[in-house]
Amino acid sequence: GIQVEQSPPDLILQEGANSTLRCNFSDSVNNLQWFHQNPWGQLINLFYIPSGTKQNGRLSATTVATERYSLLYISSSQTTDSGVYFCAVASGGSQGNLIFGKGTKLSVKP
């Protein structure tokens, strides 16, 4: 099945800093999603981005499907950005499943 690798596994930032999280995947995809898991365990949808670029406030994401990677950018980080960021992908048309990477744990210090 499709493999998903996220990097870095852990990231510590000072409030106000910028960061880039990466997601590599091993096959063509028809779905790529970025999630933020908050301290209470809820998975919050950030982006549905199988290709192209999207922006939402301080967050933006780019997926280069032909090169099999996606990037999540966080600008001017805040302590509330802390948590685990997951990338999940699906391939294989209607038969595919949504497969998660191991996540990037982000800690933003005041």
Add this chain to the structure above:
Amino acid sequence: EAGVVQSPRYKIIEKKQPVAFWCNPISGHNTLYWYLQNLGQGPELLIRYENEEAVDDSQLPKDRFSAERLKGVDSTLKIQPAELGDSAVYLCASSPEGAGTEAFFGQGTRLTVV
């Protein structure tokens, strides 16, 4: 619009006891997933439904786990009997039509087996 609703939020049971989790997906979503998340890990798929049909249950430990999605709406995941290693968060998600469409997750059920 209501999101994916799961209950209970928390459950503590003794080993060898049965337990059941319930999920109500977003209205109109045909695809429903159950995932298992262990501490410090990403969610792992247990089963995927398209309407009432389980189209992928290859990762479901069928000796003790079972699931159903009657009428293609609500779903129940059951463990019988529970083991200590089943302690984890069980997540339900739904999407409009297949894995290529955007999935949304419920808040999960945190199971502790003692």
